[in-house]
Amino acid sequence: ExxxxxxxEALRLQEGESSSLNCSYTVSGLRGLFWYRQDPGKGPEFxxxxxxxxxxxxxxxxxATLTKKESFLHITAPxxxxxxxxxxxxxxxxxxxxxxxxxxTGTLLAVQx
Amino acid sequence: GAGVSQTPSNKVTEKxxxxxxxxxxISGHTALYWYRQxxxxxxxxxxxxQGTGAADDSGLPNDRFFAVRPEGSVxxxxxxxxxxxxxxxxxxxxxxxxxxxxxxxxxxxTRLTVT
Numbered sequence: 276e277x278x279x280x281x282x283x284e285a286l287r288l289q290e291g292e293s294s295s296l297n298c299s300y301t302v303s304g305l306r307g308l309f310w311y312r313q314d315p316g317k318g319p320e321f322x323x324x325x326x327x328x329x330x331x332x333x334x335x336x337x338x339a340t341l342t343k344k345e346s347f348l349h350i351t352a353p354x355x356x357x358x359x360x361x362x363x364x365x366x367x368x369x370x371x372x373x374x375x376x377x378x379x380t381g382t383l384l385a386v387q388x
Numbered sequence: 389g390a391g392v393s394q395t396p397s398n399k400v401t402e403k404x405x406x407x408x409x410x411x412x413x414i415s416g417h418t419a420l421y422w423y424r425q426x427x428x429x430x431x432x433x434x435x436x437x438q439g440t441g442a443a444d445d446s447g448l449p450n451d452r453f454f455a456v457r458p459e460g461s462v463x464x465x466x467x468x469x470x471x472x473x474x475x476x477x478x479x480x481x482x483x484x485x486x487x488x489x490x491x492x493x494x495x496x497x498t499r500l501t502v503t
Contacts, residue, residue: 279430306487306488307488307489309491309492311494316496317496318392318479318481318494318495318496318497319431319479319494320494321491321492321493324488324489324491326488362430362431364430364431366488374419374421374436374438374443374444374483374486374487375421375433375436375444375446375447376421376431376433376492377433378430378431378432379430380428380429380430381429381430
């Protein structure tokens, strides 16, 4: 069964204190791994798509990396406005199968000034 | 440009009633998805439309749930005989096309509360 596990469940950082969030996955035929940011009362906001092991993507203070078993979201020198829940999701299946995303439960990040 | 729009933003209903939740996708997006999110959980897939047809409805929990997209744009999620366990945020998303190359763009959801 396809599965996505995120850790930690919650993370509290001081402003400027870099850290990483983890997303472990078990899927049959990874077609893409996605990172989303979700603010309270809002829908998830797309950040990155990673397709294959070794791939990296960056956006401002965020960098996402991918291996064959997990993905990391590195946050460098975070600011209070980076506080949110970060969701990881995978799209799996061979031969044009379902396009559904399977989400993890998220990491709630709080950055204190 | 306009994003995915969902109405109503909040819906309170009594157990046993029927509800309809509406989603207006981004213009030109052919793929549309419904997800359900409970407190402290990630979104859970319900159904995916490619154009007017439901390409994958494997996530619908039972036959009380039904969704339509008659003209390939607006979609309605319909829930019959609502139960307290149906309380959640219902999220709609759209993408330009199906596939990993086309990320999903989500609306802000409809918060459904069944009393």
